[in-house]
Amino acid sequence: MKVKGESGVLIGELSRRTGVNTHQLRYYESQGLLKPGRGGNGYREYADGDVMTVIQIRRLLGAGLSTEEIAYLQPCVTGTGPDLEPCPELMDVLRTRLNGLDEHIDLLVRTRRVLSDYIEATERQVARN
Template sequence: MLIGELSGRTGVSQRMLRYYEEQGLLTARRDANGYRRYDEESVATVRHIRKLLDLGLSTEVIAEVLPCTMEDLDRLDLCPTLVKTLRAEVAELDARIDTLRRNRGALAGYLPVV
């Protein structure tokens, strides 16, 4: 399928699909005229990418995680390197949440008590 069809089927802009390709997350064949051609699996791949982005993962982490995705968007094949990566991501999120809580408390401290 051409990029326009993949965009229509996934709801992801053509520009983003080209970005995913630049990041090594999505592959396409090239026709003689230079047009990108995607296979049927690309629809599932784009859905996986979107799901992982929604979880807050960077494209660098997604490149590592993507080969471990299953047909089911809610499951991953937990290979050892993936477990290590996901644990590091969870630890980073925990640290960010702690910082946000501290910042919220400090800001709330400036507000009058009602």
């Protein structure tokens, strides 16, 4: 447990404050997204600002960005919402991700159309028999 007067919060408290499992927080750390300090006992100690960082990470993951992309963009992130500073690399990464999503959506629409054609053709065969 954290001793009163120590700086930072332990991983369990950060998990409670953010609703993110401790193993996910450790993963974010391994990806360079969180950089906790270490207490004298060797435990991870997170700053109060890390609550905001975790919220930002979760929102960017929800936008379909990878942890690698998030690490690259992290210096541009300012608030809890889609608040981003206009860093030079920002728009390229976001547009590339959006273009990839558009291509994936187009592929899914084409795939759905082909599958639907198969179903309709099979149903016509069943109706004839």
